[in-house]
Amino acid sequence: MEKGPYFWVYDDRVNVSDVVGFNQSRMTLLGRLSDQAAAGDSRYKYAMDQIDVPKNFQKIYALVQCTPDLSASECRDCLYNASGLIPRCCDARQGGRVIYPSCNFRYEIDRFYDPPTNSIPPPPDSTSNYTVPSPPASTSQGKKGKKRNVIIIVVIVPIAVSVILIVCVCIFLRARKQKEEEEVKDLYEMEDVELFQLDFGTVREATGNFSEDNKLGQGGFGTVYKLRENHSPSWRKWNEGTPLDMIDPTLNIGPRSEIMRCINIGLVCVQENEALRPTMAQVSMMLSNYSVTLAAPSKPAFFMHGETSILPLMNASMLTESDESRTKSPQWSNNEVSISEIDP
Numbered sequence: 001m002e003k004g005p006y007f008w009v010y011d012d013r014v015n016v017s018d019v020v021g022f023n024q025s026r027m028t029l030l031g032r033l034s035d036q037a038a039a040g041d042s043r044y045k046y047a048m049d050q051i052d053v054p055k056n057f058q059k060i061y062a063l064v065q066c067t068p069d070l071s072a073s074e075c076r077d078c079l080y081n082a083s084g085l086i087p088r089c090c091d092a093r094q095g096g097r098v099i100y101p102s103c104n105f106r107y108e109i110d111r112f113y114d115p116p117t118n119s120i121p122p123p124p125d126s127t128s129n130y131t132v133p134s135p136p137a138s139t140s141q142g143k144k145g146k147k148r149n150v151i152i153i154v155v156i157v158p159i160a161v162s163v164i165l166i167v168c169v170c171i172f173l174r175a176r177k178q179k180e181e182e183e184v185k186d187l188y189e190m191e192d193v194e195l196f197q198l199d200f201g202t203v204r205e206a207t208g209n210f211s212e213d214n215k216l217g218q219g220g221f222g223t224v225y226k227l228r229e230n231h232s233p234s235w236r237k238w239n240e241g242t243p244l245d246m247i248d249p250t251l252n253i254g255p256r257s258e259i260m261r262c263i264n265i266g267l268v269c270v271q272e273n274e275a276l277r278p279t280m281a282q283v284s285m286m287l288s289n290y291s292v293t294l295a296a297p298s299k300p301a302f303f304m305h306g307e308t309s310i311l312p313l314m315n316a317s318m319l320t321e322s323d324e325s326r327t328k329s330p331q332w333s334n335n336e337v338s339i340s341e342i343d344p
Helices: 019-038 072-083 136-195 200-206 233-240 256-269 280-288 321-328
Strands: 007-010 045-053 058-066 096-099 103-108 215-219 222-226
Touching: 019 045, 019 058, 019 072, 019 103, 058 072, 072 096, 072 103, 233 256, 256 280
Parallel strands: none
Antiparallel strands: 007 096, 045 058, 058 103, 096 103, 215 222
């Protein structure tokens, strides 16, 4: 308990007809309120009340207060010391206030506080040493609060961990999907580039070692040669009776009859005559029912008839009359293949 510094304030009005009776009533009220405030618990230590002054029909309103860290005896002693300063500061005054670091009191002839909602417990016997007991409700409330905090933590932690795991899995799956899409895209781009890349040996073989007989003229990009006849390899192998030669060795692991059947069905579907092509229902029947006899395929629509093709495009002014007549002749048939689109 701190005993200083302290200070006081007072009302300048002096209008007390019975000074002795006023001072006695004030000290009685402050003494009673000091005992009541000292009896408070650790949450609050204060008290307020009023008293009638005899003869002059006045009322005195007072409020006393201690800091909650003081014990009952310390609160009572602090307020008694503060009220002992009244003769020096506030004697015969209608109002006054003394403030210590750990306690204070105030009195006025006008009410300066709202009436309390809860009744103040009766003061204990001043002759006995009063000890404020620790309320058991606080202990039980503390245990309940700790238990509630533990339950909240136990519930929130698994939920937070689950949410984090779900987010991590979603991020991982999305990153893997993007990586797969990029790999497929790179593969397609690489395949597209490879389709237009011819090594020197292939070009030399196609032009007959750059023979003058295959030379068509001189274009803006250099000498232009004609290539060999470009037949469809599938149709050519089928006519030669060696369709299995075009099968990738890694795929040549099934029955030869099934491989031949699939090639036959594929060639039937791309015949030049649209009337001879099977419908999708017939194709499904051919693939699922081996008892169905397959028809011999006819010439495909994209089969190349011409004897020459030109690589690259050349300047028309560089061609001779014989070259122009030869290049203007029909070199291939129109591809009128129909495409069936199936809705899912």
